[in-house]
Structures are given as C-alpha cells and as structure tokens.
Amino acid sequence: MKIAETCIRRPVLASMMILALVVFGLVSYRAIGVDLFPDVDIPVVTVTVPFPGADPETVETEVTDRVEEAVNTISGIKMLRSESIEGLSQVFIEFELEVDVDVASQDVRDKVAAIRGELPPDVDPPIVEKFDIDSAPILAIVLSGPVSIRELSEFADNQLKPRIENVDGVGNVRLVGKREREIRVWMRADRLRALGLTAEDVIEALDTENIEMPGGRVETRDREVTVKTKGKVERVEQFGDIIVTRRSGAPIRVRDLAWIEDGMEDLRSLARLDGTQAVSILVRRQSGTNMLRVAQAVKSRIDEVRPMLPGSYRLAIAQDLSVFVEQSIDEAEGELLRGGVLAVLVILFFLRSLRGAFVAAMTIPTTIIATYSFMLGMGFSVNMLTMLALTISVGMIVDDSIVVLENSYRHMEEGLPRLQAAIRGISEIGFAVIATSLAIGAVFVPVAFMDGIVGQFFYEFGLTVAFAVVVSTFIALTLSPMLCSRVLKIHGRHGRVFQAVERGLEFIERVYGWTLRTALRHRFAVVVAALVAFVSSLAITGFLGREFMPNQDESQFNIQVETPIGTSIHATSEVLREIEQRVRQLPGVLDTFTTIGAGVEERVNVATVLTRLVPGPERRQSQAEIMQSTRDVLVDLRHLRISVEVIPRVAGGGFRVAPLQYSIQGPDLDQLAEYSERFMAEMARLPGIVDVNSTYDAGKPEANVVIDREKASDLGVHVKDIGRAVHALIGGLRATVFEQGGETYDVRLRYAEPDRAHSGKVLRVPVRTASGALVDLDNLVHIEPGTGPVQISREDRSRQVLVLANLESFKPLNEAMQDLAAIETRLGLPPGVRTRFVGDAEMMEESFANINFSLLLAVILIYMVLAAQFESLVHPFTIMLSLPLSVVGALGLLALTGRSLNIFSMIGMIMLMGLVTKNAILLIDYTNLLRGRGMSRNEAVLRAGPVRLRPILMTAFSTIAGMLPVAIGLGSGAETRAPMGTAIVGGMLTSTVLTLVVVPVVYTIMDDLGLFAHRWLFGEKPDTALEADASAALTWENGDRESSPDPRVEAANVCICFPGAGPAELEHTAYDVAGQVADGDRHVESTAANEPP
Known part of the structure; x- marks a missing residue:
C-alpha cells in the first residue's frame, strides 16, 4: 500500500503525523468534562401551576385539565402526564426525540399564556421549564448546631447560600428544613x-x-432633588400602631x-443528620458542566467558610454524588490500563519479543489519547460510557497492529530483510485490515444512531469506539509498519522459554491441522454440530433474567417513608426517629440524613431517609443485602408505607425510581382505586416483589365548607x-x-x-354584608367532613393509578412482568379499564426492540462491506457464519456468571458482530490470496488455517485480555460494565474456536455450491487463477483422492514465474510453495532459477 510504503521509507514523517494526534489528544483531555453518564437530552417540558389552598380535585378540573387541553394541540407530543395535588398542578409533556425541545418549550409557553385568563384568579403565575437530566442535587450540605432553627435558617440563607451560588458552575441552591x-x-x-x-x-x-411612594422631582436652576414619601414600617412593633378605623x-x-x-412561617419541611435537626443546602449544577469540578469547587468554598462559623455551628456533607462518579471513572480508567497491559502480555507471549510487543503496545496509548480530541470536538464528556468504549477498544485497536506485526515477523523468520518484510507484510494484509475496520464501523454506527432513549444513551459510546477503530487502523497502516521496518529483530539463538513456548504453539498448530483435515472429511457433521450449538444457546435465554439497566452499588440508598394521611410534621418526625435509630444499628451503615416535606408538594407526611454506607471494600455485605436487611428491621411498621430504593438516576420530569411500574387507566377514579387495591394485594404475595405501593391515597381528611348561596345572596355577601x-x-x-x-x-x-x-x-x-352590617360565617356556611384523594394522576388525559414496586436482587424484571400479567388474567379487567407497563419495563421493551433493529442493520452493513472487500456475493455468508457462533459463548457465560440481559449486555453482543468477523476475514482473505497464487481450494484452506492461527489467536486473546478486567466486574460502577465485558469475552472464546473449524468447512461448501451453480447455469467449469490440473493432481490429504480432478496423476511439474524477483526472494518463494503443496507422505522438491526452464 502506498501510504504504508511511504511511512516505511520516511519514518520521521510517520512519527510526526502520529505525534500530532497525541498532542491534540493531550490538550483535549485537559479540557473535556466529566460526568457519570452522557448528557441525554430528554424532550420533556414541565408546566407547574401553584394553586394555594385548592384540593386535588379542584386543581384537576380548574387548572390541570385546562392546561392539558391547551398544550395537547402542539405537534410532536409523545405522551402527556399530569399530577394534581393539594395546591399544585404539574403537567409533563414528553415530545418525540426528534423534536427540538427549545422550540417545543416556547410553544408550551405560548399556549399556557393564551389561557392565563381562563385559570382561577388565585393561582400563581405558571412556570414552564425544560426537563434537565442534570437537575438532581450533586451535594447536600448540612448546617447544624445547638441554636434555634430560625438562627440556622438565617445563617444558611444569608451567609452560606450566596457564597455557594457564586461558585462557577453552580446552577441552583435550595434550602430544606429552614423556616423563614x-x-x-x-x-x-x-x-x-x-x-x-x-x-x-x-x-x-x-x-x-x-x-x-415616589413624589417626583424638585428642579432648580442648579440642581435636582428626588422626592419620595417614607411610609414604610421600620420596626415590627409599629404594625400594632397602625390605625384601622375610628370610633x-x-x-x-x-x-x-x-x-x-x-x-x-409554618413548619412545612425538616432536615436532620444522624438525629440532629439541621438546615440542608441542596446544590445543583448548571447543565453540561463538569460535575467533579463543580463539586470540588463547592467543597473548597465550604472549607473557606468553616473558620468563619460561630463556635457551635457545624457543617457537614450529607450527600456527594461526585464521589461515586469519581470512583467509577477512576475504576474505568484502571480497567483500561489493566486491559492494555494484559493485551500486551498476550502479544509478548505469542511473539516472545520485547521489540514486537513494543510495536503493538504503541498503538494502545496513541489511539486512546488521540480519541480524546474527537470526544472534545463532538462535545462528549468523560463518563462511564465513553470510558467503557475506550476500554473495550483496547483489544480491537491492537488487533490491526498485531496482524501487521505478525505478518512482518513471519516474513523475517522466513529470510526476508526487515525492510522488505515490512513492505511485503503490509501489502498482503493491508486491505484485510481496512475491511475488518470497516466491519467494526458498520457495527458501531447503527449503535450510535439507535432510536429512543437508549440511542441517545449510547450515541457517545458508539461514535467513540468507531473513531478509536479509525485511528487504530490509520496507525496500523502508518506507524506499525514503520516500526516493524526499524525495530523488529530476529534472534538466531533463543532461550529455553522461547523454545518451550514455540514447541507448544507448534503442537497446537499440528493439532489444529489434524482437526481441520478431519473436519473437511466430515463437513456435514461439523455443520450439524454448529447448528445444534447455536440452537442450544438460544434456549439459554429462557434462564437469563432481563432488565433495563443493572443497579449499581453506590454505597447509599433511600428509604421513602409515608405516614398515614393527615399526620402532622411533628408526628412524622417522631416516627422517623425510630426508623433512623433502627437503620443506624445495621452493620455497614455510616449515617442517615432525613428530610421531610422536601418535594415540590411539601407533604409533611412524606419523608426520605438517605442512608450512607461505608465504602464497598470496607464492608462485607453488598448494598442490595443491606437494603434487604433494612426492609427486615422495618417490617413490623405496617401502618407506614416504606419503600427502600436506589438513588434515582434522574430527578423530576415525572419520572419515578421504582423498577416495576404498572399503570391502570380509566375514567372512574373510585373504580381504579378499588381494582388497584385488589391488584396490590395479589402482588404482595409474590416472592421477590417488595415495597408494593400506589400513587392513590384516598384517606386525606377534608372539611368541606358548603355555602348557602341563597342566604349569602340575600345578605349581599360574595362567595x-x-x-x-x-x-x-x-x-x-x-x-x-x-x-x-x-x-x-x-x-x-x-x-x-x-x-x-x-x-x-x-x-x-x-x-x-352589602348593607355594611356584620354577620358570622356560621350563618352562611356549614362544614361537611369528608375525605379526598391526595393526588390525581393522569396519562394522555385519562385518570390513572400507578402501582409501584421494588424487586429483590434475585428477581429479574421480565419475570416480575410475567407475574403481573398473570394477576391481570386472573382478576380480569373492569369495563373501560386498560393497563400497561411504564418506567423501566417500558424502556426495556423499547430499548430491546431498538437494539434488535440495530443488530439486524449491523449484519446487513457487515455483509455489504465484506461483499465489496471480496468482490463476491457468496463468501460474505461464509465469514458471517461466525456471528451466530459468538452468541453461544456470550449467552453461556452470562448464564454461568448469573448476569442478566440488559442494554449493556445486548450492546456487547452487537459489538461481537464486528469483533468476530475479524478472525474470519483474516482466514478467508489469506485463503483467497493463496488460491490466487495457484493453490487448489483445499490446499489453500489447509495452508491458510495454520498460517493464520497465531495472528487469529493473538487478536482474539488480546481482545479477551483487554476485556477481562471489565468482565470480572470489580470496583465502583462495575455492575453496568460487567455484563458487556462478560458477553464479549464469552462470545470471543466460542467464536474463535468454532470459527477456526466451521468457517473453513462452510467455505468449501459454499465454493462447491458456487461451482455447481456455475456449471448448472453455463455448462462449464469456471476458470480459477493458476488452478492447473497438474497442481490439483497432487492429493491434498492422505488417503483422500476423491477431491483431486484426476487421481491417476502421480507427479507433475509446476512452473510459477515472478517477474523482477531477486534470487533470495525466488528461493524463499519456492520453499514456501513447496510447503504449501506438500502434505502427508508426498515428496516435493523445489528449485529456484532466474530464468524459466
């Protein structure tokens, strides 16, 4: 290839090109942001309308219904959800992903402004805002001390809040537990x-x-004086002196x-750290900012404030999301480093050459660093997905260099000078390297452009991997051959370790050669065995649990507590003290942070206990086990609604954290409530389903003031x-x-x-009254006691009751969904009632459908790339046979390790589609090359297999080694990374073994089918380059004469001309051809001459 040959002959040019990529990458690394997950733009617009004092039913009819009717005419709406609670209406408008959320939010503002006059006069101005995935608080800072809550509130509001708000990157600061x-x-x-x-x-x-009030201006010739009336009360006691009237x-x-x-003001919220009342300061960052930098800046500001605190005050960090993010990113970077080291060790094992390992190892840091420049240019961040993409890329980016390195090394061992070996090595496999890279790119481009939330989630992942592969291919075609021509060296004498490894590899090659000959004799049995293995692997899916995304051990979780309706904040606080005391006694619990009434609705009977655990390596139990222990110690508090939940991934937007969400919809709220109660009673009996709850509460006591309109009208008293x-x-x-x-x-x-x-x-x-007289209210109204719903939820303008539940660690989501479907079948549905799964279940089904479509698209694109590479419509099917063979190991290892099918393991299986084709491409490409040089098909197959065995094993095991730290799944955030690593490692193991046997067999079958089709269509044998009867007469396998066109031919002379070749190259080539033709007990002699005989 011209570019490779140029780099070989001009090493400084090649070095400077690669160095430029490294420099840009290092500069980009310093500027790139850091986050836990990619910045997903979820097109949700929220309309919040406060209606002080109104009950949920009034809020629904007077506000929510009118807002929904107004915004429902906007195009592109996917779903309309709303919640009507006491004193507040919230409408959540979810748009299709392709809708520009900025334009949509402006449309919503216009529609809401148009109906402002139709809303009740007592409502506060509507608030329209876009949903921001970064809106969850990243820090919860607690101010406590042995002083009144008013003093704490004033210090937090006047001293701490302004200082934190001034920190660069801070978007919002909110106080919880304060009293104004x-x-x-x-x-x-x-x-x-x-x-x-x-x-x-x-x-x-x-x-x-x-x-x-302003009094205007007094102007003279020289000056101007502003006049204003000072009528403001300056001291509180002066309000008592104001005259109301005179008598x-x-x-x-x-x-x-x-x-x-x-x-x-009335106490409507409360915060407490380890039982001590406090004021909590919740810090939110600006959208798109670096979470770690913002959190560190805020903590630095807190350290600056601490010396200024009064002696009895105490500042503490109750929650810090940046800790888990930093630990997860550090662990992902560690896995990247460990994977790279293992990949290099694999190369060193096969080559037994430090120089060769150096050539391959240079690809890894060069590619990784260069990829950062692409990430910065695309606006990506360093997050779990992009770090996982780089970690997974380690095995792939070194593969191309391994192939170039091994081919050059083999030619040097066969006698070619280092420079010629590098040129010849890259010329033989250059296009194969490009083809494999295109095949991988064909896989990851569909991943990057999947539909739905999962598509946005993996957009950065797919493009990061694709760009890393592009860079590695460029390096394999430029830097690697140049280093091979300058660095590689063949030692005349080798040590005992080298010889022992070499004997082991030669033994493997002989065993493989024998296995391949046996497989070619029993082609039908091999194909049947492969089909049986594939079909059997599909049965494994029945034993695999399915979920949207695995939960992570973040060393913290929430306990959501709801006391009976009507419970005061003081009574709720006392109940929470008992819960806090029990939870703090559990092993592994570090502290508890309690908030009451922290939500937008400020319900004083609803509380959250954030339970922090000691770091994972320092405790014996997992977070899931401690969460179950928490449920066990609180099981006797049956009068409370308690839900032990993971920390929500997103805040607001109408999204809920419970993994199991079941929507029951219909026009009659009482009917929905009755059916949901029966449904939840059945759910509570199911093993593995815990914390069963619903969004409907009917027990809120109400005192309805009923007006005697006739009497009020007679007296002239307005409503x-x-x-x-x-x-x-x-x-x-x-x-x-x-x-x-x-x-x-x-x-x-x-x-x-x-x-x-x-x-x-x-x-x-x-x-x-109208006459000016006074009348007591009890003459105009009477009170009717009653109860009403705490909140009314609606979806697409239909009332709904949402049934929520958590799952124990052994209960997969798909199994829980099947259980709920069975309950619905058993109970039946009332007339007019419909149900559906929402939340994680809905996203799982949607995501799996999108992933399956991307998988199909990836397979089609791979076929197109291979067809273009091999100029054949048939042989791509041979190579693509390795795709289903990888599923065997992927599903099998997931089952053995007890991991689930989720979006990460499914993406891992899509990745396998690109990875496993590399081995088959190397095998078939070299087979075609040998046939082009004059070998018969079976000779080429038997020669290509052993020759390509080492590079195939090297690329496969380097990929496996690179993914092994990910698959083992240790450290923070490993729960999400491990399923992908497990699928890739398992798939690579089985596909490598089966590809080496099954692909050559299917290659011969497809070739026979092609020959048969040609004869059937044209009635003649097709021409094959340099496939002479004399060459084909040499039997290709001991005792098997059937495949030779003429088994009677016992000897033949074959002359192959190489114009322009020198004596050394002729001698080397003659020896190589003799080795390809000789097999079994035949004797083959070879000679080289400058002129043809």
Whole structure:
C-alpha cells in the first residue's frame, strides 16, 4: 500500500503525523468534562401551576385539565402526564426525540399564556421549564448546631447560600428544613365582632399604611432633588400602631384587634443528620458542566467558610454524588490500563519479543489519547460510557497492529530483510485490515444512531469506539509498519522459554491441522454440530433474567417513608426517629440524613431517609443485602408505607425510581382505586416483589365548607369574601411585607389559635354584608367532613393509578412482568379499564426492540462491506457464519456468571458482530490470496488455517485480555460494565474456536455450491487463477483422492514465474510453495532459477 510504503521509507514523517494526534489528544483531555453518564437530552417540558389552598380535585378540573387541553394541540407530543395535588398542578409533556425541545418549550409557553385568563384568579403565575437530566442535587450540605432553627435558617440563607451560588458552575441552591422569618398578626374574632370590623378591614389598613411612594422631582436652576414619601414600617412593633378605623373619634389600632409576633412561617419541611435537626443546602449544577469540578469547587468554598462559623455551628456533607462518579471513572480508567497491559502480555507471549510487543503496545496509548480530541470536538464528556468504549477498544485497536506485526515477523523468520518484510507484510494484509475496520464501523454506527432513549444513551459510546477503530487502523497502516521496518529483530539463538513456548504453539498448530483435515472429511457433521450449538444457546435465554439497566452499588440508598394521611410534621418526625435509630444499628451503615416535606408538594407526611454506607471494600455485605436487611428491621411498621430504593438516576420530569411500574387507566377514579387495591394485594404475595405501593391515597381528611348561596345572596355577601374569610381563619392571608437589612419578610394575617381550634368557634368570624352590617360565617356556611384523594394522576388525559414496586436482587424484571400479567388474567379487567407497563419495563421493551433493529442493520452493513472487500456475493455468508457462533459463548457465560440481559449486555453482543468477523476475514482473505497464487481450494484452506492461527489467536486473546478486567466486574460502577465485558469475552472464546473449524468447512461448501451453480447455469467449469490440473493432481490429504480432478496423476511439474524477483526472494518463494503443496507422505522438491526452464 502506498501510504504504508511511504511511512516505511520516511519514518520521521510517520512519527510526526502520529505525534500530532497525541498532542491534540493531550490538550483535549485537559479540557473535556466529566460526568457519570452522557448528557441525554430528554424532550420533556414541565408546566407547574401553584394553586394555594385548592384540593386535588379542584386543581384537576380548574387548572390541570385546562392546561392539558391547551398544550395537547402542539405537534410532536409523545405522551402527556399530569399530577394534581393539594395546591399544585404539574403537567409533563414528553415530545418525540426528534423534536427540538427549545422550540417545543416556547410553544408550551405560548399556549399556557393564551389561557392565563381562563385559570382561577388565585393561582400563581405558571412556570414552564425544560426537563434537565442534570437537575438532581450533586451535594447536600448540612448546617447544624445547638441554636434555634430560625438562627440556622438565617445563617444558611444569608451567609452560606450566596457564597455557594457564586461558585462557577453552580446552577441552583435550595434550602430544606429552614423556616423563614414571618411577621404574624394574630387576630381575635371577638374583638373584631365587638368593634364591627372584619379581617379585610385589617388587611386594607396594613397595606395602605405600609407603603413608600415616589413624589417626583424638585428642579432648580442648579440642581435636582428626588422626592419620595417614607411610609414604610421600620420596626415590627409599629404594625400594632397602625390605625384601622375610628370610633367616636377614638382610633382603633391593630394592637386593639390582634397581637403582633416576630415569628416564623409554618413548619412545612425538616432536615436532620444522624438525629440532629439541621438546615440542608441542596446544590445543583448548571447543565453540561463538569460535575467533579463543580463539586470540588463547592467543597473548597465550604472549607473557606468553616473558620468563619460561630463556635457551635457545624457543617457537614450529607450527600456527594461526585464521589461515586469519581470512583467509577477512576475504576474505568484502571480497567483500561489493566486491559492494555494484559493485551500486551498476550502479544509478548505469542511473539516472545520485547521489540514486537513494543510495536503493538504503541498503538494502545496513541489511539486512546488521540480519541480524546474527537470526544472534545463532538462535545462528549468523560463518563462511564465513553470510558467503557475506550476500554473495550483496547483489544480491537491492537488487533490491526498485531496482524501487521505478525505478518512482518513471519516474513523475517522466513529470510526476508526487515525492510522488505515490512513492505511485503503490509501489502498482503493491508486491505484485510481496512475491511475488518470497516466491519467494526458498520457495527458501531447503527449503535450510535439507535432510536429512543437508549440511542441517545449510547450515541457517545458508539461514535467513540468507531473513531478509536479509525485511528487504530490509520496507525496500523502508518506507524506499525514503520516500526516493524526499524525495530523488529530476529534472534538466531533463543532461550529455553522461547523454545518451550514455540514447541507448544507448534503442537497446537499440528493439532489444529489434524482437526481441520478431519473436519473437511466430515463437513456435514461439523455443520450439524454448529447448528445444534447455536440452537442450544438460544434456549439459554429462557434462564437469563432481563432488565433495563443493572443497579449499581453506590454505597447509599433511600428509604421513602409515608405516614398515614393527615399526620402532622411533628408526628412524622417522631416516627422517623425510630426508623433512623433502627437503620443506624445495621452493620455497614455510616449515617442517615432525613428530610421531610422536601418535594415540590411539601407533604409533611412524606419523608426520605438517605442512608450512607461505608465504602464497598470496607464492608462485607453488598448494598442490595443491606437494603434487604433494612426492609427486615422495618417490617413490623405496617401502618407506614416504606419503600427502600436506589438513588434515582434522574430527578423530576415525572419520572419515578421504582423498577416495576404498572399503570391502570380509566375514567372512574373510585373504580381504579378499588381494582388497584385488589391488584396490590395479589402482588404482595409474590416472592421477590417488595415495597408494593400506589400513587392513590384516598384517606386525606377534608372539611368541606358548603355555602348557602341563597342566604349569602340575600345578605349581599360574595362567595369570594367568604372564601377569603375562611382562608384568613385557617391558612392566613398575606397582608403586606416588612423590609429590614435588605431582606423582605411577609406580614401574614391569621386568626388566633382559640378561634381555629374549637369546633364551636371555628366559623364564628365576621364578614361584611352589602348593607355594611356584620354577620358570622356560621350563618352562611356549614362544614361537611369528608375525605379526598391526595393526588390525581393522569396519562394522555385519562385518570390513572400507578402501582409501584421494588424487586429483590434475585428477581429479574421480565419475570416480575410475567407475574403481573398473570394477576391481570386472573382478576380480569373492569369495563373501560386498560393497563400497561411504564418506567423501566417500558424502556426495556423499547430499548430491546431498538437494539434488535440495530443488530439486524449491523449484519446487513457487515455483509455489504465484506461483499465489496471480496468482490463476491457468496463468501460474505461464509465469514458471517461466525456471528451466530459468538452468541453461544456470550449467552453461556452470562448464564454461568448469573448476569442478566440488559442494554449493556445486548450492546456487547452487537459489538461481537464486528469483533468476530475479524478472525474470519483474516482466514478467508489469506485463503483467497493463496488460491490466487495457484493453490487448489483445499490446499489453500489447509495452508491458510495454520498460517493464520497465531495472528487469529493473538487478536482474539488480546481482545479477551483487554476485556477481562471489565468482565470480572470489580470496583465502583462495575455492575453496568460487567455484563458487556462478560458477553464479549464469552462470545470471543466460542467464536474463535468454532470459527477456526466451521468457517473453513462452510467455505468449501459454499465454493462447491458456487461451482455447481456455475456449471448448472453455463455448462462449464469456471476458470480459477493458476488452478492447473497438474497442481490439483497432487492429493491434498492422505488417503483422500476423491477431491483431486484426476487421481491417476502421480507427479507433475509446476512452473510459477515472478517477474523482477531477486534470487533470495525466488528461493524463499519456492520453499514456501513447496510447503504449501506438500502434505502427508508426498515428496516435493523445489528449485529456484532466474530464468524459466
């Protein structure tokens, strides 16, 4: 090949080209981002509409339904989900992947803005935002101390939060467990009634007497003065001095009707670290930033703040996602290094030459470093998938150099000078190297462009591998032959180790030669055995569990706790103390971090206990085992809903963490609730399915204030006035604000506790009639106790109840899905009710379908590449026979190691399609080369097999060695990497062994079929290059004369001309041809001459 020969003759040029790639790669490595997984752009837009004080059913009818109706007309919507909870509506619009989420979010904003006037006047402005996969908090910082929660809140809000927000890369900082300062005006209903006033009168007075207004400008000839009216209250006690009205000339002040408290807002959230109350600071990063750098910068800022803390304050890191990410990336880099070392050792074993190992080893760091420049240019990050791509590439990128190296080395052993051996070696297999690289590229391009979430997930993976293969091919055609021509050296004398290994390899070659001759005699039996092995391997799939993605041991997990509906935050807190105490006693538990009411809905009966474990190497039990132990110690708390869950991969967007999610949809919520209860009762009996729960809660106590509209109308009292009076009585109304020290605090008007607590007084608060008189609320309304749903979930505008469950480690997802399908069959479905799996189950089915399509597309592309390479429509089928042979080992080793079929192991099997064809290409390419030189087909097959045995074994075992650290699966994040490594190692083992036997046999069968078809179509024997009767007359196997065209021919003279060849090359070639023709007990003599006889 011209490029290779040029590099051989101009080594400095070749070195500088490769050095340029290395320099660009090193520069890129410093600038590239780091994350756990690739930045997946999930096209989900969320519309959040706060509706303070509204119950879920009102939120659904007044807000959610109208928002859904408005956005439903936008094109490209895949799914519409919503949740209506007390005081909040959330609508999640999921678009098709090809939709531009920025354009879609603007469309949603326009649609929501268009219906703003149709929404109730009390709703807060709708919030429209894109879903961001990076929105999960990367750090949870806890501030604690023996002071009041108000002091902790103010220090966290005023001192810590601004400092953290200023850190480069920080996107959002949120405080959990804090209580804001609030000025509270506690009204007394009896005083209002006695003085003929209402809550609205007090609100109006507070609002109008606490105001600052501009007065304009006073201009003179020389200067200008701004005038403003200073009417703001400067001290809290001054609110009591505000005059509400006058009676007989005497002022009635606020303090005559109420008492003023400089207090705190109602307690609606709580944070606690190891039982100590605290304020939690949740830190989110900006989208696309380097997680490790942002987390380290925040932690550095915390270290700067610590010396400034008051003596009793304590700052601690309760959660740090960057630790697991850093450990996982470090472990992946370690696997990359160990795989590279093992691959080089394999090469050293086969070549027994440090120089040869050096030539091959140079490919690994050069290719890996150069690939970083591509990753940076494409906007990729260093993450689990790209590091896995580089690790898997180790075996593949060294394969091409191995083939070049071995071919050059063989020619040097046969007597050619080093320079000529390098030129001849690359010229023989150059196009085979390109073909194998194209075959691998044909596999990974479909992987990179798969549909669905899995396609985005593996986009960076597929392109990273493909580019690494391209770079390795370039190096194999430039640097490797140049180094071979300058570095390789054949030693005349070898040591005992070399000779022992050589004898072992020669023995393997003889055994393989005998096996190949036997297989050619019994071709039908070989084909049948291969088919049986393949079919048997398919049966193994029935014993393999299937799941979307394996769970990882992150040394932390969540305990989701829900106390009975209506439980106060204080009662919930006491229950959580008992849970914390039990969990902290488990072996391997480091600490617990509890939050109550941390979600957007601020439900005070819902809590999360983050349980951190000691690092994996320091504990005996796995995370899954400790999670099961947690369930066991909490099993007696049957009055609580408890779910022990892994840390969610994404936050928000309507996604849930439970692996088993079953949607029950229909128009009647009561019917759905009843059916879901029966369904969950059946699920709870199934082994391996735990933490069964649903999104429906019907027990929330309600006090429905029913208005007597006729009486209210007669007295001239508006419904709005009644509603505001009830709101002031129960929830409190924001009257004005108080400003101090640059901060703004709410001033909230609320009836005092005695007027709210006693059932006989609860509605004895006055409202004003149209005539100006006062009337108590209990004359216009009455209370009806009841219960209502805590939340109403909908999907595609249909109500749904979502049944959720976790799985124990021995329960695969596909088996759980089969169990639920059996329950549905047994119970039957009520009329109008439909069901389907969502969450991991839905993504697993969608992903497997996309992967299977990519597998089919990869096979088609491989065939096209091979057909172009061999200029044949038949022989590609011979090479591609190695594809199903790899499935035997892949499935078998997955079953032996107890690993599942998931997106990682499935991608590993797609990778095998490219890897295993390399061996078959080397074998068939050399067979065709020998036939082109004049050998008969069977002679070429028997010669090509032993000659190509060593490079095939080297490439196969170097790939296996490179993947072995991944397949063993040790260290952080190994649970996701190991299934892919296992599939590749198992597939390479079986495909290598079977390819060496089955592919040559099928090659002869396909050749016979081609010969038969040619004779049948054209009635004559096809011409074969240099296939003379004299050469074919030499029998190719002992005792087997049937394949020779004329078994009566006992001897023949064969003359092969090589124009322009020198004496040394002629002698070498004559010896080589004699070795190819001789077999068994025949005697073959060879001579070389400068002129033909």
